[in-house]
């Protein structure tokens with residue numbers, strides 16, 4: 001049963017009445033899915049513990065996995081965090097509003113339900129005009145995880161949100177496709193040195209150029225189950241398509257040969273197979289459904305398409321999937337972080 005009211009809002013000139021209506025739903029403890037420049041978020045009042053509990057229930061998300069609080073002004077930051085270190089201010093001045101989340105020590109006004117029991121809080125100041133207007137109309141603080149059912153790819157279109165959550169929330173705002181298509185970069189400022197907990201549109205080098213010496217959460221570098229990531233959500237398997245996904249890595253011709261061989265082997269056994277590749281290589285595969293994520297020279301395009309393609313595999317009922325690696329210059333680390341999770345870290349490395 002469809003419960004959510006679906007409204008279309010022009011990203012640059014959203015209807016003020018509908019923004020007001022959405023803001024009132026949040027102020028009254030309800031849930032509204034809304035667009036941001038990264039992915040769609042599932043929003044509730046961040047200062048209302050009951051609203052946060054509703055978010056966990058709607059997503060089917062473990063309640064130890066904290067939510068990001070979305071703000072629309074620097075002044076509001078001071079109301080929810082104890083202190084803003086100099087380096088955080090510097091990074092924020094360069095990257096906010098935008099696809100960056102920063103972790104601070106929280107003030108008491110932020111309920112533990114929102115932070116999954118932690119004393120710290122994740123804060124993001126998004127740039128998407130509809131998100132900013134909605135935050136202001138909702139009292140200034142929207143708690144929002146990505147608006148997908150826990151474990152599924154994050155939504156980059158309103159259709160994805162409708163698919164997952166239409167019967168579980170009050171309103172879905174449709175402003176078309178999100179720009180970036182991968183979730184924000186998370187940087188933790190609660191220890192001596194800033195630490196990247198999740199790569200995103202801003203990569204390690206971008207942050208280092210601004211801040212100098214930084215650390216990267218060890219679990220991002222090494223796939224070792226004994227290490228515990230500092231962002232609780234990073235420990236969960238994510239984005240996985242229903243089909244069995246394997247990444248094949250190595251020199252280009254060798255990768256193409258191996259994928260074609262594997263596809264043939266599995267097609268002969270009757271499996272429905274697919275290949276995820278780039279514009280540069282798409283004409284060299286045969287015998288499978290071939291899906292290009294875009295040109296390797298336009299890494300933004302690849303990031304933008306990734307989650308939508310992962311959902312497409314499910315709707316086409318693909319059973320066996322092979323993907324090339326996308327180690328592109330700047331956003332490659334974020335793309336591969338998501339793709340590796342989707343594959344449950346199953347990689348055939350032809351260099352070894």
Ligand code: TXA
Pocket residue numbers: 036038039040041042065066067068101103115118120121122124144145146147182183184186197230231232233234
């Ligand atoms: O781009 C984004 O960040 C999107 C849009 C909607 O803003 N949101 C998003 O939220 O990706 P979510 O809930 O899917 O991912 C939030 C991540 C999780 O891995 C969570 O564990 C981590 O942030 N996180 C939240 N609060 C934290 C905290 N206090 N300390 C460490 N990690 C935290």
Ligand code: MG
Pocket residue numbers: 145146154
């Ligand atoms: Mg998420």
